[in-house]
Every structure is written in C-alpha cells, then in structure tokens.
Amino acid sequence: xxxxxxxxxxxxxxxxxxxxxxxxxxxxxxxxxxxxxxxxxxxxxxxxxxxxxxxxxxxxxxxxxxxxxxxxxxxxxxxxxxxxxxxxxxxxxxxxxxxxxxxxxxxxxxxxxxxxxxxxxxxxxxxxxxxxxxxxxxxxxxxxxxxxxxxxxxxxxxxxxxxxxxxxxxxxxxxxxxxxxxxxxxxxxxxxxxxxxxxxxxxxxxxxxxxxxxxxxxxxxxxxxxxxxxxxxxxxxxxxxxxxxxxxxxxxxxxxxxxxxxxxxxxxxxxxxxxxxxxxxxxxxxxxxxxxxxxxxxxxxxxxxxxxxxxxxxxxxxxxxxxxxxxxxxxxxxxxxxxxxxxxxxxxxxxxxxxxxxxxxxxxxxxxxxxxxxxxxxxxxxxxxxxxxxxxxxx
Amino acid sequence: xxxxxxxxxxxxxxxxxxxxxxxxxxxxxxxxxxxxxxxxxxxxxxxxxxxxxxxxxxxxxxxxxxxxxxxxxxxxxxxxxxxxxxxxxxxxxxxxxxxxxxxxxxxxxxxxxxxxxxxxxxxxxxxxxxxxxxxxxxxxxxxxxxxxxxxxxxxxxxxxxxxxxxxxxxxxxxxxxxxxxxxxxxxxxxxxxxxxxxxxxxxxxxxxxxxxxxxxxxxxxxxxxxxxxxxxxxxxxxxxxxxxxxxxxxxxxxxxxxxxxxxxxxxxxxxxxxxxxxxxxxxxxxxxxxxxxxxxxxxxxxxxxxxxxxxxxxxxxxxxxxxxxxxxxxxxxxxxxxxxxxxxxxxxxxxxxxxxxxxxxxxxxxxxxxxxxxxxxxxxxxxxxxxxxxxxxxx
Numbered sequence: 001x002x003x004x005x006x007x008x009x010x011x012x013x014x015x016x017x018x019x020x021x022x023x024x025x026x027x028x029x030x031x032x033x034x035x036x037x038x039x040x041x042x043x044x045x046x047x048x049x050x051x052x053x054x055x056x057x058x059x060x061x062x063x064x065x066x067x068x069x070x071x072x073x074x075x076x077x078x079x080x081x082x083x084x085x086x087x088x089x090x091x092x093x094x095x096x097x098x099x100x101x102x103x104x105x106x107x108x109x110x111x112x113x114x115x116x117x118x119x120x121x122x123x124x125x126x127x128x129x130x131x132x133x134x135x136x137x138x139x140x141x142x143x144x145x146x147x148x149x150x151x152x153x154x155x156x157x158x159x160x161x162x163x164x165x166x167x168x169x170x171x172x173x174x175x176x177x178x179x180x181x182x183x184x185x186x187x188x189x190x191x192x193x194x195x196x197x198x199x200x201x202x203x204x205x206x207x208x209x210x211x212x213x214x215x216x217x218x219x220x221x222x223x224x225x226x227x228x229x230x231x232x233x234x235x236x237x238x239x240x241x242x243x244x245x246x247x248x249x250x251x252x253x254x255x256x257x258x259x260x261x262x263x264x265x266x267x268x269x270x271x272x273x274x275x276x277x278x279x280x281x282x283x284x285x286x287x288x289x290x291x292x293x294x295x296x297x298x299x300x301x302x303x304x305x306x307x308x309x310x311x312x313x314x315x316x317x318x319x320x321x322x323x324x325x326x327x328x329x330x331x332x333x334x335x336x337x338x339x340x341x342x343x344x345x346x347x348x349x350x351x352x353x354x355x356x357x358x359x360x361x362x363x364x365x366x367x368x369x370x371x372x373x374x375x376x377x378x379x380x381x382x383x384x385x386x387x388x389x390x391x392x393x394x395x
Numbered sequence: 396x397x398x399x400x401x402x403x404x405x406x407x408x409x410x411x412x413x414x415x416x417x418x419x420x421x422x423x424x425x426x427x428x429x430x431x432x433x434x435x436x437x438x439x440x441x442x443x444x445x446x447x448x449x450x451x452x453x454x455x456x457x458x459x460x461x462x463x464x465x466x467x468x469x470x471x472x473x474x475x476x477x478x479x480x481x482x483x484x485x486x487x488x489x490x491x492x493x494x495x496x497x498x499x500x501x502x503x504x505x506x507x508x509x510x511x512x513x514x515x516x517x518x519x520x521x522x523x524x525x526x527x528x529x530x531x532x533x534x535x536x537x538x539x540x541x542x543x544x545x546x547x548x549x550x551x552x553x554x555x556x557x558x559x560x561x562x563x564x565x566x567x568x569x570x571x572x573x574x575x576x577x578x579x580x581x582x583x584x585x586x587x588x589x590x591x592x593x594x595x596x597x598x599x600x601x602x603x604x605x606x607x608x609x610x611x612x613x614x615x616x617x618x619x620x621x622x623x624x625x626x627x628x629x630x631x632x633x634x635x636x637x638x639x640x641x642x643x644x645x646x647x648x649x650x651x652x653x654x655x656x657x658x659x660x661x662x663x664x665x666x667x668x669x670x671x672x673x674x675x676x677x678x679x680x681x682x683x684x685x686x687x688x689x690x691x692x693x694x695x696x697x698x699x700x701x702x703x704x705x706x707x708x709x710x711x712x713x714x715x716x717x718x719x720x721x722x723x724x725x726x727x728x729x730x731x732x733x734x735x736x737x738x739x740x741x742x743x744x745x746x747x748x749x750x751x752x753x754x755x756x757x758x759x760x761x762x763x764x765x766x767x768x769x770x771x772x773x774x775x776x777x778x779x780x781x782x783x784x785x786x787x788x789x790x
Binding site for chain 1: 436439459599627660668
C-alpha cells in the first residue's frame with residue numbers, strides 16, 4: 001500500500017515545501033538565546049495565572065471544563081473588545097473570533113482567501129511562519145521591501161501599476177506587520193499607512209494586518225491599519241502571546257462579519273474553554289494597563305542594553321535599525337553569510353536567527369540576522385553580544 | 396466592495412452547506428438535557444485538575460506557559476501511548492499526534508485525504524459533526540447502514556462490488572465509530588471488524604476509526620480496528636473528552652508516520668502547552684484505571700436507569716438498542732416525526748436529538764432520536780423519560 005496515493009492535492013502540494021519550522025539547528029543548553037521570540041521567563045505571570053485558575057474553578061466549578069458554558073468565555077470577548085478600543089478599533093457584534101494564537105488565525109484567513117492560483121503580497125523580509133502557512137496554499141507571491149519606515153508603499157504601488165498595465169493578476173491580499181515588524185522591528189509611518197489603504201482600495205485587495213507586538217511600544221502608540229480602514233478591507237490579527245503567555249494560545253481575528261463567519265466555519269479545534277476562561281479570569285483580576293506599562297518599560301530597557309552592547313562590541317561595519325517597540329533588532333553584517341556564521345556563534349554560546357529565513361528568496365537575506373531582546377536577561381544580552389562580536393571578528 | 400469575491404473556492408463550496416452545529420433549537424434553562432453528549436458535571440474532576448495546575452506550575456514555573464519547553468508535554472505523549480497499549484495498540488515513534496480534541500483530528504485527516512471529487516464512506520446514522528467536516532471538502536458519500544451489531548459490512552461489500560463492476564470510484568476512506576457508536580450506541584462485532592479490514596485491503600481504502608467512547612465499556616472490552624490492522628490502513632482518533640473533561644481539548648491521532656507527518660503540517664493552532672501539560676500532570680497524579688472503572692460503573696448504572704424508565708414509561712410501539720457502553724441510546728418511535736415532537740418535548744421540559752441530524756439523507760432519520768444518559772443525573776433521567784412518555788402519548 002502506497003500511503004501517498006491517498007493524499008489530497010492540497011497536502012501533496014504543501015509537502016513539496018520544506019517542513020515547517022525546520023529552520024534552526026537545535027540550540028545547546030547553555031546557549032544565550034538571542035534567537036527566541038519569547039517573553040522573558042520572569043515576565044510570564046505564573047502566579048497570577050495559577051490564582052486565575054483557582055478562582056475560576058471555585059466560581060464556576062465544572063463549567064469551563066465542558067465544551068461550552070463558561071460565562072467567562074463571553075467575558076474574554078468583551079475584554080478583547082475593550083483592548084481593541086484602546087488601539088483605536090470599535091468592534092461590533094460578529095466582528096471578533098478568538099483563535100488558538102495568531103498562527104491559527106493566519107492559517108484560517110489563508111484558507112478562506114487563497115486558492116492555488118492566488119497571488120499574495122508579502123513584506124520582504126517577513127515573519128517566516130506566516131510565509132510557510134501561505135506556501136501551503138499557493139506558490140504565487142510578490143515581495144515588497146521594508147525599510148526603517150516600514151513597508152515601502154511606493155514600491156508596492158509601482159509593482160501594482162506595472163502588473164495592471166501588463167494585465168497580470170493583482171494580489172488578493174497583502175500580509176503586513178505594520179508595527180514593530182518581525183523581523184526588522186521597524187514601524188510603518190502614518191503616511192505609508194494611509195498610502196497602503198489607498199492602494200488597497202484602488203487595486204481592490206485586502207490587508208491581513210498582524211499586530212502581535214503593537215501594544216509593546218516604547219514611546220508612541222501607532223494606529224493600526226484596521227482603525228483607519230473605512231472599507232472593511234483589513235483583517236486584523238491580535239494575540240496575547242507577547243503580553244501574557246504564549247502557552248495559553250489566545251489570539252483573535254477582527255474583521256467584517258462575513259469574514260468572521262467564513263473563518264469560524266473552518267475552525268475545527270472548537271473553542272478552548274479552559275484556556276479562554278482562565279485568561280478571562282486572569283484579565284479580570286489584574287490591571288492590564290499597569291501590566292502593559294511595566295512590559296513597555298522593561299522591554300525598552302532591555303532593548304537599550306542590546307543597542308548599547310551592539311555599539312560597544314560589534315565592528316563598525318555592522319548596522320541595524322533602532323526599534324521603537326516590540327521584541328527584535330534587525331542587524332546587517334556586510335559581506336558575511338550569517339547562516340554560516342551561526343555555527344560559530346552557537347559554539348561560542350550565542351544564538352540568533354539568520355536573515356535568510358525571513359525572505360521568499362533566501363539569497364536576499366544572507367547578510368542579515370534577527371536579534372531578540374525579549375527572552376534573555378540584561379547581563380546575558382551583553383554577554384551574548386560580546387560573544388557575537390568575537391565571532392564576527394574571527395570570521 | 397463585495398466580500399465574497401475574495402473567498403477561496405474551498406470556503407465558497409463549504410458555505411453552500413448549512414452552518415455547522417446549527418442543528419438544535421436553544422434549550423430552556425430548566426430543561427432536562429437528554430440531548431447533551433457531555434460527561435456528568437460531578438464526573439468532571441474539577442478539584443484534581445486544579446491541583447494538577449498548582450502542582451505543575453510549582454514544579455515547572457513558566458515552562459508550560461511558553462510555546463514549548465514543558466517536559467510534561469512529552470510525558471502526555473507517553474501516557475497516551477501507555478493507554479493505547481491497554482486498548483491493544485503498540486505505537487512507535489512518530490505514530491502519534493496530539494490534537495485539540497477529536498474534532499480537530501477528524502478535520503485534519505479530512506484535509507489530507509479529501510479532494511472535491513473524493514468519495515467517502517460513512518455509517519448511517521453517524522456522528523453529525525464528522526459528517527459536517529467531511530462536507531466541507533466533498534459532496535460525494537456512500538452511506539452504509541448500522542444495526543445492533545454495528546456497521547453492516549455485508550452491505551458495504553455489496554456496494555463496493557457493484558461500484559467496482561460499474562467502474563465507479565471507490566471510497567478513499569470509511570469513517571466508522573465501531574465501539575459504542577454515536578448515535579446508535581451499538582458495537583461492531585469481531586467478525587464484522589475482521590470483515591471490514593479485509594474489505595479495506597481488497598478495495599484499497601483507508602479507515603478513519605473514531606474511538607471516543609471505547610474505554611467506557613460496561614462489561615467487555617472491544618479491540619479497536621487499529622489493533623487488528625496489519626496494513627497501516629487505520630487512522631485512529633482518540634480523546635480524553637469523555638473520560639476526563641472536554642474543555643481541556645485533548646485528542647489524538649494514531650497512524651502510520653507518513654500520515655502523522657502530513658497531518659502535523661496543517662496543524663496551525665500549534666501545540667497547547669498549558670492544556671497538555673496540565674493534563675499530563677493530572678494523569679500523573681491519579682490512577683486512571685481506577686477512574687475508568689468508576690466511570691464504567693457509574694455510566695452503566697445511569698444507562699440501566701434510562702433503560703428501565705424507557706420500559707416503564709414509553710408506549711410498547713417504541714423500541715431501542717441496548718448499549719454495552721458509551722453515552723447513548725438510540726430510540727425508534729414508529730410513525731412519529733421526532734423533529735416535530737421535539738417542540739412539544741422542550742415545552743414539557745426534556746430534550747433529545749432528533750434522528751434526522753445523524754443521516755446524510757435526513758428523511759431516513761425522522762422516526763429516530765438519540766438519548767444521552769451521560770449528563771443528566773438518575774432522578775432527572777427518570778423524570779425526563781416520564782415527560783417524554785407523556786409527550787409521545789399526547790402526539
């Protein structure tokens with residue numbers, strides 16, 4: 001019996017790609033992880049989440065352990081709507097769906113929007129796991145460069161105009177992380193935000209806005225595209241992974257009810273009553289604004305430590321973008337293949353993510369790398385960058 | 396902007412069906428729920444799950460709240476493998492994938508096996524949520540009747556033989572719940588199990604075995620098809636929803652590594668570290684065999700109460716199958732449309748699921764209904780059947 005002979009066309013096509021997530025060697029145990037896009041261990045509210053569980057089960061007994069029925073699940077929807085107002089978005093009935101993290105949200109959106117001939121516009125570089133998801137559905141992409149002011153919308157306009165003149169297909173949607181982009185850490189300016197919405201209207205495409213980091217600003221709040229969207233063209237993806245805990249798997253989609261209805265149709269892991277009710281109970285018991293302020297201060301301080309260390313310990317030929325929030329710093333080492341350099345870095349005891357993994361055409365990313373200041377503590381960050389400096393000088 | 400114009404072909408096709416799950420009117424608050432396929436509230440181990448969380452977070456701190464990293468997640472895999480041995484299945488490396496409940500497992504399997512022209516064989520009647528999932532991918536089904544000895548494999552053989560002679564397509568897989576079937580409560584005999592595996596080999600199809608209820612036997616353990624499968628034709632779906640708590644969303648697929656690899660590719664809700672680690676911690680702290688024995692005794696007693704009440708309070712024209720485990724009793728009321736009867740039953744204060752929802756051709760199910768003895772307590776069961784008896788006599 002040949003197992004593959006039973007496979008659907010969609011999995012056959014998807015299996016042609018590299019296995020998802022197989023983009024980093026395994027890290028030595030004592031390695032300083034400047035690769036990990038995780039919250040710092042001490043910033044995960046272990047005790048409060050434990051208290052939330054105890055309080056929830058005392059209050060609701062078995063309800064959150066059944067398929068449905070916990071009043072806290074509706075509460076979570078309300079809490080997320082309240083947070084959305086803080087981000088400039090007023091969501092109506094039927095415009096919100098809770099998902100198992102942002103990644104499931106992106107997959108479900110891909111599933112309702114992408115056919116095998118669909119063209120998708122992405123940022124270059126971009127979040128590789130989203131790219132991997134899209135590649136399960138199509139092989140047709142256009143890649144638009146990102147600079148220190150975010151997505152180069154002038155480039156996008158040029159490409160769209162050319163394709164239209166030539167009678168080529170236009171993208172069905174653009175995937176963008178406008179605020180504290182993964183991996184570059186950069187933020188799209190207000191002018192470019194307006195421009196990209198104008199282009200969406202003119203060239204009739206949708207925007208998938210990934211806002212996983214948007215609340216982790218150091219100084220200035222950036223208005224999501226969704227908050228500026230007058231035509232329901234934006235499908236917004238949010239997450240509590242970066243501000244509470246990724247292991248709870250709480251994300252969401254905010255979009256027009258027609259999109260939400262279609263997305264919900266394919267969501268077959270059902271709801272996660274225990275995780276959702278625990279999160280609602282947790283949010284009920286804390287002051288989220290206080291927590292966000294604490295996180296902003298802490299991550300800004302960690303970012304500053306990283307930036308100072310970069311200046312002090314890295315050769316002058318190395319450059320980077322200065323982020324205004326989020327988790328990441330995007331570094332360019334001219335003339336160096338950062339993939340090859342990683343072996344040496346790991347031997348020295350520091351990890352990063354080689355830039356090539358964030359590009360559709362991996363050749364474009366060989367001189368770049370992504371550093372995360374979220375996970376390691378401040379002394380590890382300094383030590384990690386010292387090690388990286390040594391490795392660069394030696395190679 | 397016309398939102399539907401952006402939809403993929405797959406969601407356009409799926410949206411032609413009725414909305415998923417929209418098959419029951421909302422129940423009055425004080426209704427006796429003989430419709431709910433939920434565990435009884437007092438059988439959900441609230442306190443032990445709470446203790447499991449407290450113990451887990453004390454032991455592992457933030458680890459189960461990150462994307463990965465809790466040693467308990469690997470432990471859960473081992474625990475499920477141990478349970479599988481009890482059910483007669485020895486699973487090797489790469490043959491097990493944990494999912495968010497059985498429903499996600501079924502959806503992922505559908506996604507790797509079904510194209511829009513694929514033929515799927517189902518039992519008649521069958522678990523309606525699985526049928527809804529399959530209908531998101533194809534509209535081509537053959538329906539094989541179930542009797543008190545489970546799937547009528549002679550009928551299946553006849554249909555397969557005819558299709559082969561006529562040059563028609565053969566099914567890619569058969570979806571079956573061989574043990575304590577939902578909704579009929581019946582169990583496939585050993586002879587039929589052997590027969591269906593022979594047919595799978597002869598006509599080259601796969602078997603999707605749903606074993607959500609298999610451990611809840613009253614007297615006799617039934618060997619899963621997967622345990623008798625020598626050709627890797629069976630994809631087995633298990634769940635902890637019925638024996639621990641549905642709200643934890645822990646299910647799994649056991650199948651040949653090639654299937655598991657393909658399924659994992661499309662699983663984009665990632666893992667659920669907190670739920671999985673909590674479940675592992677819980678299973679570590681209890682004696683599951685003791686718990687299963689307690690559940691078997693309790694559900695058998697509840698089933699007996701239901702069967703006695705049926706005999707005592709229902710007219711002689713009503714008949715049913717006597718189950719040997721699981722959650723359900725399948726009832727036939729000759730000459731009565733159970734869908735219409737439901738309105739009266741709800742007014743009287745008792746609910747059931749009308750039979751039609753379990754059939755591809757709903758006309759076949761009008762005289763049937765599914766009663767669940769899992770959720771309501773014994774006095775409610777008696778009272779509910781008394782009410783049902785009244786409603787039948789009056790209408």
